[in-house]
């Protein structure tokens with residue numbers, strides 16, 4: 508077999524996700540060097556052509572691009588900190604889930620180590636990697652991303668979101684925020700109907716199209732948020748504020764916890780108190796956030812290895 512002409516990649520971390528990434532790089536024809544704390548996880552990959560090494564330092568040395576996918580940024584720090592002096596001229600692409608500030612800290616450490624840094628947010632479960640619906644957010648220097656774009660394409664879609672290195676984590680967490688909000692509402696609905704012995708499976712037939720239809724309003728809310736024009740002819744905040752106590756009192760009467768929804772009443776009350784009675788729900792995004800341009804925190808001071 509002729510040697511691959513594609514760039515070599517090292518993968519540090521062979522949990523469920525790291526293994527899927529390594530397999531995808533292998534299938535795309537890259538030479539893949541792998542390291543994991545528990546060495547046994549390298550076995551199946553070696554059988555597919557990966558090159559297992561005994562230390563993370565050897566993995567860093569083996570390839571110009573080092574992809575890291577560990578459980579947390581704390582773990583990343585634990586693994587990478589002892590490797591100081593080994594990253595000169597390398598590109599470190601960290602796809603571990605974390606916060607924008609953690610990404611910024613790691614970028615500072617990488618710069619001190621003479622490495623280029625890209626941060627990534629994986630929007631897929633391991634089984635989806637390399638499939639049509641998987642994609643990864645990337646942030647960091649554009650030219651560094653472009654230099655490795657083709658390699659990253661082995662994992663699925665590549666969505667570069669900007670030079671500011673915290674952006675990939677921000678996009679990732681913003682999508683997760685929408686997801687958790689939706690899931691929490693669905694769980695509350697099921698908890699409520701179960702108090703009257705309505706099977707959740709029956710109620711799902713009503714809930715799924717209802718939530719889907721409501722989500723159809725999201726682009727219109729987004730336009731209102733971007734334009735600052737929140738007046739609505741659908742349901743004003745005043746209408747919502749007046750109706751919301753019906754939810755909370757029914758939860759209480761039916762013995763369902765109101766802990767998820769009680770804060771919403773406070774937000775609606777504040778919206779009215781601040782003079783937004785005639786606006787639509789889109790106004791709440793303004794009330795929850797600080798608006799555009801807050802930007803990243805400056806120096807975090809917590810830099811890796813400092």
Ligand code: NDP
Nearest residue numbers: 520521522523524525544545577578603604629631632633
């Ligand atoms: P796993 O729990 O399967 O793997 C965790 C990895 O971290 C393993 O390689 C493990 O090594 C390593 N690890 C943990 N602690 C240490 C330590 N102290 N020192 C060295 N290595 C350590 O997690 P996943 O692979 O599923 O997830 C990895 C990242 O990908 C996470 O940040 C996750 O949020 C993100 N992600 C995962 C998704 C998923 O669906 N699984 C989806 C999107 C993102 P060992 O094998 O030795 O325990």
